[in-house]
Amino acid sequence: MSSDRASDLPVVPVRHPGRWVAAVVLLVLAAMLGHWLAATDGLHWHVVWHYLFDPTIVASARRTLVLTALAMLIGVTLGVVLAVMRLSANPIVSGCAWVYVWFFRGTPVLVQVLFWYNLPAVMHSLSVGVPFGPSWFHTDPKTLITQFGAAMLGLGLNEGAYMAEIVRAGILSVDEGQTEAAQALGMTRMLTMRRVVLPQAMRVVIPPTGNETISMLKTTSIVSVIGYAELTFTAQIIGSRTFQVIPLFIVISIWYLAMTSVLTVGQYYLERYFARGAARALAPTPIQRVRGWVGR
Amino acid sequence: MTTDVMVRAEGVRKRFGLVEVLRGIDLVATRGEVMCVLGPSGSGKSTFLRCINHLEKVDAGRLVVDGELVGYEQRGERLYELREAEVARKRAEIGMVFQRFNLFPHMTALGNIVEAPVRVKRMSPKAADKRGRELLDRVGLSGREDTYPRQLSGGQQQRVAIARALAMDPKLMLFDEPTSALDPELVGEVLDVMRDLATSGMTMIVVTHEIGFAREVGDALVFMDDGVVVESGPPKQVLTNPQHDRTKAFLSKVL
Numbered sequence: 435m436s437s438d439r440a441s442d443l444p445v446v447p448v449r450h451p452g453r454w455v456a457a458v459v460l461l462v463l464a465a466m467l468g469h470w471l472a473a474t475d476g477l478h479w480h481v482v483w484h485y486l487f488d489p490t491i492v493a494s495a496r497r498t499l500v501l502t503a504l505a506m507l508i509g510v511t512l513g514v515v516l517a518v519m520r521l522s523a524n525p526i527v528s529g530c531a532w533v534y535v536w537f538f539r540g541t542p543v544l545v546q547v548l549f550w551y552n553l554p555a556v557m558h559s560l561s562v563g564v565p566f567g568p569s570w571f572h573t574d575p576k577t578l579i580t581q582f583g584a585a586m587l588g589l590g591l592n593e594g595a596y597m598a599e600i601v602r603a604g605i606l607s608v609d610e611g612q613t614e615a616a617q618a619l620g621m622t623r624m625l626t627m628r629r630v631v632l633p634q635a636m637r638v639v640i641p642p643t644g645n646e647t648i649s650m651l652k653t654t655s656i657v658s659v660i661g662y663a664e665l666t667f668t669a670q671i672i673g674s675r676t677f678q679v680i681p682l683f684i685v686i687s688i689w690y691l692a693m694t695s696v697l698t699v700g701q702y703y704l705e706r707y708f709a710r711g712a713a714r715a716l717a718p719t720p721i722q723r724v725r726g727w728v729g730r
Numbered sequence: 731m732t733t734d735v736m737v738r739a740e741g742v743r744k745r746f747g748l749v750e751v752l753r754g755i756d757l758v759a760t761r762g763e764v765m766c767v768l769g770p771s772g773s774g775k776s777t778f779l780r781c782i783n784h785l786e787k788v789d790a791g792r793l794v795v796d797g798e799l800v801g802y803e804q805r806g807e808r809l810y811e812l813r814e815a816e817v818a819r820k821r822a823e824i825g826m827v828f829q830r831f832n833l834f835p836h837m838t839a840l841g842n843i844v845e846a847p848v849r850v851k852r853m854s855p856k857a858a859d860k861r862g863r864e865l866l867d868r869v870g871l872s873g874r875e876d877t878y879p880r881q882l883s884g885g886q887q888q889r890v891a892i893a894r895a896l897a898m899d900p901k902l903m904l905f906d907e908p909t910s911a912l913d914p915e916l917v918g919e920v921l922d923v924m925r926d927l928a929t930s931g932m933t934m935i936v937v938t939h940e941i942g943f944a945r946e947v948g949d950a951l952v953f954m955d956d957g958v959v960v961e962s963g964p965p966k967q968v969l970t971n972p973q974h975d976r977t978k979a980f981l982s983k984v985l
């Protein structure tokens with residue numbers, strides 16, 4: 435009976451005075467920052483606005499995106515291959531993968547990009563054939579390695595080393611019973627890897643891969659050293675020509691932020707996709723939640 | 731050459747590092763027989779089952795399934811180790827059910843069942859789908875096709891696992907303590923499915939602690955201890971009139 439009584443009584447939720455204090459303090463700080471941003475002459479907001487959608491900037495933002503996508507594509511593909519190689523029973527195969535990771539993780543990515551860019555200068559020709567013997571394929575390396583090629587190769591090959599470790603951790607996180615069950619059904623090791631282990635490893639692999647992608651988007655700025663016209667290089671060029679360096683750095687910061695924000699949302703949905711079957715029920719997405727409120 | 735012998739083990743030995751886990755196993759399981767294997771923890775029951783479908787490599791002795799050596803091929807006076815694809819092909823003919831189910835969590839119940847027939851046996855997806863639904867119905871789970879393993883109870887998961895093994899049309903089924911991870915009230919539903927399977931004439935080797943099942947359904951009972959077969963025979967005989975002290979000591983604890 436007493437429980438019935440209790441449900442009739444009005445409920446007073448717990449109060450959170452600390453939250454109100456924190457909110458007020460933050461609002462004051464935000465207002466101060468806003469005032470400083472607006473009042474500082476050197477920032478030249480009209481210049482920022484003028485260059486934000488400048489065709490040169492937009493084109494270079496597209497180059498940054500394409501470079502990020504291709505470098506990550508190389509990185510992820512290479513990472514999966516290297517991770518599977520690392521776990522191979524063949525000691526030569528796993529040794530090769532280990533040496534690769536050791537080398538590419540152990541040298542600065544900036545040096546690697548510069549290395550690929552300058553390589554054609556020291557190589558007179560590139561040929562494929564029997565070592566010291568006849569060659570079947572012959573070309574001038576300068577035509578093969580452009581600024582874009584060096585940037586993509588440098589970033590992608592370096593990323594492969596990091597992705598290899600991420601994928602390997604993912605593969606090791608999958609219960610051994612899964613492999614056994616697959617093998618007991620007559621699946622070969624490769625098929626087991628492809629159909630059973632890697633899809634489950636994805637759940638562990640995707641969050642750090644998202645971080646890597648976001649980090650890659652910003653790391654592409656270092657290829658400005660070889661003169662590839664991505665966002666940072668373009669901003670530097672326009673900035674030094676117009677003596678508006680700071681406004682242009684604000685412009686590209688806005689672009690970088692916008693692009694990483696989009697990637698963050700993409701990562702959220704990708705994680706949900708690979709979490710299927712992992713939880714009894716998926717939590718609703720923010721959009722589904724808003725729809726739920728509106729629909730009520 | 732078809733005989734009525736499905737599994738023949740002669741002096742099967744297996745060691746892990748310094749520990750010899752199987753120290754000369756001899757036994758014969760005939761076609762259509764339900765053989766139950768009993769024994770204390772660590773006696774090597776799981777290891778022996780895993781040797782039968784070559785999840786573990788035998789160190790010495792002969793293990794023959796349906797007239798063919800497991801993992802090797804005899805040509806003349808030599809044994810040649812089989813390639814991975816060959817081993818896989820032979821494993822596909824032996825079903826295995828694990829204590830912890832080991833269903834693929836990223837696939838639905840039906841997805842788990844059709845995976846191997848489609849990818850390994852190259853069955854058409856449509857035919858595999860139809861067969862999968864029949865098998866789910868047979869283990870009492872029709873309507874659960876699109877459910878993911880985590881959303882099923884332990885007993886239901888184990889029944890899906892049995893259906894998954896059956897989808898490959900195995901000639902032999904191995905069960906490694908299929909009910910040990912289940913709550914007591916869920917054990918019955920899995921044993922019912924297994925009883926059904928035994929009635930249909932499937933050859934089964936069942937490692938279990940379910941004495942009642944062994945007595946009722948088993949055609950033969952094997953008691954293992956410390957890597958050897960201590961005693962074997964018809965279940966009723968071994969259970970009611972054990973000959974060896976070790977069997978007596980074990981049975982007095984579990985009965």
Ligand SMILES: Nc1ncnc2c1ncn2[C@@H]1O[C@H](COP(=O)(O)OP(=O)(O)OP(=O)(O)O)[C@@H](O)[C@H]1O
Nearest residue numbers: 746747751769770771772773774775776777778907
């Ligand atoms: N991969 C392995 N490496 C090393 N030792 C192992 C391995 N697998 C099993 N063993 C050892 O072999 C022995 C027998 O193991 P097994 O799993 O076959 O026993 P079991 O009879 O199935 O026991 P249980 O009833 O507990 O399942 C145990 O001592 C175990 O520690």
Ligand SMILES: [Mg+2]
Nearest residue numbers: 775776777906
């Ligand atoms: Mg065991």
